[in-house]
Amino acid sequence: MLRIFINTLRGKTRYQFCLSLHIYPSMTEDNIRQMFDLWGECSDHIKVSFPLNPSLNHEKIGPPAPVPEEGLGDYCHMVPRKIFTCRKAMSGAYIQPNGDVLPCCDDYAGLLKLGNIHDKDFMDIFMGKRATSLREEFKSGNPISCGKCYLLYEFAPGIDKRIARLKELVPARHANRFKITNY
Numbered sequence: 001m002l003r004i005f006i007n008t009l010r011g012k013t014r015y016q017f018c019l020s021l022h023i024y025p026s027m028t029e030d031n032i033r034q035m036f037d038l039w040g041e042c043s044d045h046i047k048v049s050f051p052l053n054p055s056l057n058h059e060k061i062g063p064p065a066p067v068p069e070e071g072l073g074d075y076c077h078m079v080p081r082k083i084f085t086c087r088k089a090m091s092g093a094y095i096q097p098n099g100d101v102l103p104c105c106d107d108y109a110g111l112l113k114l115g116n117i118h119d120k121d122f123m124d125i126f127m128g129k130r131a132t133s134l135r136e137e138f139k140s141g142n143p144i145s146c147g148k149c150y151l152l153y154e155f156a157p158g159i160d161k162r163i164a165r166l167k168e169l170v171p172a173r174h175a176n177r178f179k180i181t182n183y
Contacts, residue, residue, distance in 0.1 A: 007042070019043035022051045023166060032169050040174045048166065048180050050155060078153040084143050086151055089134055093126050101125045103134055106149060 009015075019039045023032065040046060088104040089112075095101055099118040100110060112134065115125035125131065137143045146152060163180060170178050 016044035017042060018045040018047055020047045020049070022049055023162075024051065029165075029169055032166065036169070036171055036174060040171060044177065046170070046174055046178045048178070050159065050162075078150070079156050081152055081154050084138060084141055084152055086138055086143070086146070086149075088151075089138055089143070089146065093122075093131075095122075103131060104146075104149070106151070112145060 019035070019042075021032075021035050036046070086104070088106070092103055092105075093101055093114070094103070094105045094107075095117060096110070099116045101114045101117060101122065102110060103112050103114060114131045114134075115128060117125070120128075134143075134145055137145055143152065166180070167178075
């Protein structure tokens with residue numbers, strides 16, 4: 001049904017259709033080939049990604065630590081980055097609907113709240129003690145306030161072999177529309 005819908009709209013809309021495929025460790029090469037065969041012809045773009053571990057989201061305050069491989073379920077193993085940088089924390093500010101100012105849009109729990117625009121001027125918050133302290137943590141290479149944010153982690157060694165093999169699985173007719181993300 002979806003294939004008929006896409007083919008009916010093709011050329012009649014400015015929107016493009018994208019196959020977004022998350023590759024989990026438990027997926028077999030046959031599973032991946034089936035996805036390409038089933039949806040590849042209908043898609044204008046094919047975006048493949050390795051899902052980030054969802055537990056790496058401000059679970060606890062503290063420096064990044066290796067994530068044990070057991071218990072991660074069907075997610076790729078991630079390890080702390082050697083160099084901790086964050087464009088968001090260094091120069092960003094995100095205002096929530098309630099007025100809370102956060103240094104990062106990925107702070108779902110609001111653990112890094114810098115202030116509230118209903119209580120203080122935005123520039124006072126942005127240049128305030130808490131924001132400056134957070135930036136100093138990153139400059140020193142010890143971002144302890146950001147907890148287990150997934151941006152402080154990278155995929156464990158060996159993912160490049162999985163990606164090389166994945167590229168081999170992409171049918172030649174789809175290769176020009178193929179892109180890998182989250183790597």
